[in-house]
Amino acid sequence: MAALTALTIAEARDGLASGAYSARDLASAHIEAMEAARALNAFVLETPERALADADASDARRKSGAAGPLDGVPLAIKDLFCTEGVRTTACSHILDEFVPPYESTVTANLRAAGAVMLGKTNMDQFAMGSSNETSHFGPVVNPWRRSGDNRPLVPGGSSGGSAAAVAARLCLGAAGTDTGGSIRQPAAFCGVVGMKPTYGRCSRWGIVAFASSLDQAGPMTRTVRDATIMLGAMAGFDKKDSTSADIATPNFEAALGQGVKGLKVGIPVEYRIDGIDDEIAALWDQGADWLRDAGAEIVDISLPRTKYALPTYYIIAPAEASSNLARYDGMRYGLREDADGLEDMYEATRGAGFGPEVRRRILIGAYVLSAGYYDAYYLKAQKVRKLIADEFAAAFGKVDAILTPTVPTAAFAQGDKIDDPLEMYLNDVLTVPASLAGLPAISLPAGLSGDGLPLGLHVITRAFDEDTLFRVAESLETAAGFTAAPGAIV
Amino acid sequence: MTVDKSTVVRIAQLARIRVPEADLEALAGELDQIIGWVEQLDEVDTEGVTPMASTADAAGLRWREDKVDDGGQPDKVLANAPESRDGFFVVPKVIE
Numbered sequence: 001m002a003a004l005t006a007l008t009i010a011e012a013r014d015g016l017a018s019g020a021y022s023a024r025d026l027a028s029a030h031i032e033a034m035e036a037a038r039a040l041n042a043f044v045l046e047t048p049e050r051a052l053a054d055a056d057a058s059d060a061r062r063k064s065g066a067a068g069p070l071d072g073v074p075l076a077i078k079d080l081f082c083t084e085g086v087r088t089t090a091c092s093h094i095l096d097e098f099v100p101p102y103e104s105t106v107t108a109n110l111r112a113a114g115a116v117m118l119g120k121t122n123m124d125q126f127a128m129g130s131s132n133e134t135s136h137f138g139p140v141v142n143p144w145r146r147s148g149d150n151r152p153l154v155p156g157g158s159s160g161g162s163a164a165a166v167a168a169r170l171c172l173g174a175a176g177t178d179t180g181g182s183i184r185q186p187a188a189f190c191g192v193v194g195m196k197p198t199y200g201r202c203s204r205w206g207i208v209a210f211a212s213s214l215d216q217a218g219p220m221t222r223t224v225r226d227a228t229i230m231l232g233a234m235a236g237f238d239k240k241d242s243t244s245a246d247i248a249t250p251n252f253e254a255a256l257g258q259g260v261k262g263l264k265v266g267i268p269v270e271y272r273i274d275g276i277d278d279e280i281a282a283l284w285d286q287g288a289d290w291l292r293d294a295g296a297e298i299v300d301i302s303l304p305r306t307k308y309a310l311p312t313y314y315i316i317a318p319a320e321a322s323s324n325l326a327r328y329d330g331m332r333y334g335l336r337e338d339a340d341g342l343e344d345m346y347e348a349t350r351g352a353g354f355g356p357e358v359r360r361r362i363l364i365g366a367y368v369l370s371a372g373y374y375d376a377y378y379l380k381a382q383k384v385r386k387l388i389a390d391e392f393a394a395a396f397g398k399v400d401a402i403l404t405p406t407v408p409t410a411a412f413a414q415g416d417k418i419d420d421p422l423e424m425y426l427n428d429v430l431t432v433p434a435s436l437a438g439l440p441a442i443s444l445p446a447g448l449s450g451d452g453l454p455l456g457l458h459v460i461t462r463a464f465d466e467d468t469l470f471r472v473a474e475s476l477e478t479a480a481g482f483t484a485a486p487g488a489i490v
Numbered sequence: 491m492t493v494d495k496s497t498v499v500r501i502a503q504l505a506r507i508r509v510p511e512a513d514l515e516a517l518a519g520e521l522d523q524i525i526g527w528v529e530q531l532d533e534v535d536t537e538g539v540t541p542m543a544s545t546a547d548a549a550g551l552r553w554r555e556d557k558v559d560d561g562g563q564p565d566k567v568l569a570n571a572p573e574s575r576d577g578f579f580v581v582p583k584v585i586e
Contacts, residue, residue: 101566199545213544239554243546311528322505329506331581333570342582343506351508359507360517363498364524366505377528382541384534389542421520422527438545463545 004029005169009073009226012172016062016072023062023072026172027055027116030074034118034170037143042155042164044079044137045087046119054116061114070233071114076171078162079120080127081107081217082206086117090208091135092125094353095334104206105238106175106217113233118171122161125355126325127182127210130427132160133418134357142190142411143168143486147452153411156186156427162220163190167486173221173230177207179214180313181407181431184443187220188406188456191445191484193473194220195227198463199438200245202231203238211320212243214313214435224444224473228252231466247464255467260475261295263468266399270306271430276408280455283447284405287457290479291403291472299399303391308384309433314425315368315381316436321358322365328353360421389437396462401472404430406443406456434460442473446480454484492529493522 004026007015015021031048051074058072082088082100089095103111111117124134131154132140140160142153144167155164159176163186166174176183178196187194195218202217209215219230232252238244267288272281288298330336330349337348354362368377395402407427417424434441440463443456457476461469495514498521502509509517564577573580 098570101563101569213546239552242551242554243544245546246552305534308531308534311531314524315528315531326506330572332567332579333572336572339582342584345582346506347508350506351510354507359509360520360524362505362507363501363517363521366501367493367497367521367525368528370501370504377525379541380531380534380536381528382543383536383539384531386539386542387534387536389545422523 005033007172008223009070009172009221009229010223012073013229023055023058023116024052026072027051027074030118030171037168037170040141040143040164040168041138042122042140042161042168042170043076043119044089044091044122044161047086047117050086051116051118058114058116068112068114069229070110072116073114073172074116074118075110076118076121076162076165076174077107078123078159078174078176080123080177080208081175082208083107083117083120086120088120088208089136090126091123091137092353092355092358093136093335094328094349098333102206105203105240106207106234109236110175110233115233121165121174124158124160124357126208126321126358127158127177127179128321128357128361129157130181130185130424131417132157133414134355136355139414140164144191144411144453145487149451151413154189154414156189156411158182159220160186163187163192163194166190166192166220166222173219173226175217175234176220177215177217178435179211179317180435181428183218183220184431184441184456184458185407185427187443188445188454189411191454191482191486192220192222193224193227193442193444194218195231195442196435196440197231197235197466198245198440200243201235201440201464201466203236203241203244205238205240209324211317212324213320214317224470224477225253225256227442228256228470245464250467252466252470255470256474258471259294260291260472263296263401263472264299264399265291265296265472266299266301266395266402268301268303268306268402268404270303271404273408273429275426276405277410279449280405280408283455283457284403287403287446287476290476294475294479301395301399301402303395303433305384305388305391306433309388309436310425310429312381312384312388313428313432313436314364315377316385318361318365319369319378320365322362322369325358325362357421385436388433392437392439400461400468402460404458404460406430406458410449410453410455430458439463440466440469442469444473444477445482446476447482448484492525494518
């Protein structure tokens with residue numbers, strides 16, 4: 001059944017429609033693959049019975065002529081999405097055996113489109129991390145290895161399990177979330193497509209909150225076309241999320257096939273930072289050449305405050321996190337530690353329930369929000385955020401899209417950066433600016449490093465202009481012709 | 491040093507997180523490094539800039555009608571409670 005796990009979503013859609021195989025065949029093949037790849041630790045909860053039941057229901061729907069756009073497509077779901085009746089922990093200890101009595105809007109939308117759920121994927125605890133090493137369930141192993149080196153590499157994070165599962169052919173696509181790069185960075189590290197939509201495009205309702213002004217759900221797939229199909233199902237207005245955009249969801253797939261002729265693509269000089277790998281800088285130049293050859297006009301642009309995006313993010317995101325995570329108090333759900341009295345119970349529960357990185361960020365957040373520091377840190381960061389968003393707006397007066405690398409380096413080894421928070425934070429230096437500005441962005445695999453690891457290119461467009469984003473990404477994908485797969489699984 | 495051990499004790503108390511004495515020194519060092527690093531924002535001239543809380547502001551947030559449109563599900567609300575009794579959460583004594 002190996003062939004069924006190698007399909008794209010678009011191919012599976014066609015094969016299911018023609019009756020070449022059933023949703024049950026697809027689900028069974030992926031359940032087998034998922035079980036065989038447990039060493040990767042990509043899933044924290046496998047739901048094979050649910051997958052087969054979903055698949056049978058899908059086959060029945062198809063028979064009755066009522067198949068949805070993702071009908072029968074087996075997907076993995078990041079453990080940040082609340083799934084009704086299915087344990088959801090954000091890969092934390094403090095949420096322990098939490099079983100949501102409700103379904104997140106995004107996963108409900110995927111279900112309504114006919115998708116089959118294979119299980120919940122591993123992630124950095126509360127989506128805080130860039131290597132999946134902060135998970136309470138242990139790290140995920142990247143299915144890729146450096147050639148001639150067997151050391152396990154990180155898949156990136158925080159959507160590391162989702163990225164690894166897509167790369168290792170354990171699912172046809174996965175739902176991820178991105179606050180400062182949590183879809184795009186692991187996508188780059190695992191050689192898959194990862195897309196963060198415009199803030200407001202996907203409802204945040206039922207997604208365990210990290211930093212509410214930044215969190216967005218998005219698709220992780222093996223092709224750009226698959227990302228358009230999956231996003232189309234995930235997106236849409238939701239009155240239960242006050243920041244959900246009340247605008248129609250376009251047919252993203254219809255944007256494909258138009259090429260990039262006449263589009264202006266900006267290359268921001270400030271993204272050529274110290275510490276960027278030479279191979280990645282060269283791939284970036286190559287990407288610009290590919291787009292020029294395809295008819296786009298390449299324009300040098302300047303986003304002068306780029307270097308301040310990461311420190312801005314590391315004030316705003318922890319501040320919002322410290323506020324959001326105040327809800328974990330041991331009273332209504334999740335972990336409760338025994339203690340004498342209320343205050344003691346709060347402190348004991350939160351002390352035991354949060355991992356080191358989550359604790360660090362809550363404390364940073366509490367510090368920058370505390371009396372006497374609020375203006376100097378939090379308000380200052382919000383002002384710089386405004387300047388960064390304005391810079392993007394000005395740039396998009398001149399260009400239609402911006403091309404950058406996704407991450408300054410390829411995947412690194414487990415243990416390499418976990419003891420140095422600042423070093424770890426630098427993973428997101430190229431993805432965070434678009435997050436602060438709420439812009440749509442995508443990472444796609446565009447080449448391999450000298451030692452055989454996937455490298456990503458990153459495209460950013462105007463708010464709610466995912467169409468142009470997908471057009472540019474498709475053009476790069478076609479030119480790159482990336483067909484490599486991780487050796488560990490094929 | 492912006493963040494020392496006593497600062498960590500203070501903010502940990504604000505955040506209601508018990509931090510073992512043995513962790514304080516290392517945590518103070520890490521937080522001090524991170525706070526020192528974010529202070530580079532002081533270089534940016536933000537005179538007269540309006541703080542941005544959310545990119546959704548531009549589109550205009552909606553108002554909803556002020557009425558209950560969901561609820562009446564105490565069993566679901568209490569389903570994950572560490573301890574509950576007679577339709578209530580059971581918590582330590584709040585008022586002495």
